[in-house]
Amino acid sequence: MQITSKFTIAVHIITAIDYFKDSEKVTSSFLAGSVGANPVIVRNVMGDLKKAGIIDISRGRSGIGLSRKLDEITLFDVYKAVDCVNDEGLFHFHENPSPYCPVGRNIHKALDEELQSVQDAMENQMRKITLADVVGRTRQAIQEEAVERRG
């Protein structure tokens, strides 16, 4: 199992919006080219980011902008925006433990709190990382790339 690629696509999109904001006309098709996915996928993710108040877009108007500064967007915000994990939590509990077995009746209750602490640990780490970190690393990697080509 893996967390849906919508998440990394969303991060890619935000990064590209910031990176190209002054040099290109940033549209869903342009982003789809950079991401390597279908424009509809990109538009759906864009819709999620819009609902979450992370980017500004509207019908007809071309040009996508960020609603907040990069250091005010965390990976957790993005992860919540694209709805990676449903309400039941990160872990999928087997559906039908036997109600006639004492272990079957009680394992869910006994395990839930522990699993929640694991999910919390993961989400808290996501709150510590901002898009400014990611964009910074990306820009740095692009620069190093240029140095390599030159050298």
Next chain:
Amino acid sequence: MQITSKFTIAVHIITAIDYFKDSEKVTSSFLAGSVGANPVIVRNVMGDLKKAGIIDISRGRSGIGLSRKLDEITLFDVYKAVDCVNDEGLFHFHENPSPYCPVGRNIHKALDEELQSVQDAMENQMRKITLADVVGRTRQAIQEEAVERRG
């Protein structure tokens, strides 16, 4: 997306092996009844736990035992045993970022380290929780249940 129920099934199995070790003949069919899943699913999970050195079983012989004490088995051990997450990691990176786009070429590298730290946070929390914790909670819940019925 969710982590496969094989994980909670594995925890359920270990708990039931410990709980019933003195009172029942614990077989894959018995466990399947408690878990509410097919015996083959249970046998597959049992196979994973055996490979990981967590339980002792062998063909023909009836009776399943634990290879280690409960407080020497962590949720992380179980999670690794049933192979919840593949080698690529918890997050699914979109496959085809454009090699012709500077962001597309570098986003993967820039994001990987951050994503790894998120996965590490989750796994470290799993290392802190042992099956002794889970079995303890389960036994306690069973006792409270008995009190409720009596009261």
Next chain:
DNA sequence: CAGAATGTAAGTAAATATATTACAGGCAGG
């Protein structure tokens, strides 16, 4: 050797993720 349990392959069904086509709705520039 018989009975019972594990080990495993093969095939099926259901759920999920991703891709694609098609088109309606809305803004901007000429």
Next chain:
DNA sequence: CCTGCCTGTAATATATTTACTTACATTCTG
């Protein structure tokens, strides 16, 4: 004000994963 471009979204298709089931070979115990 209308043409062209872009977003929004529904409907559908495809691929992958997950879980279930049947069937049978293997192996241990008594």
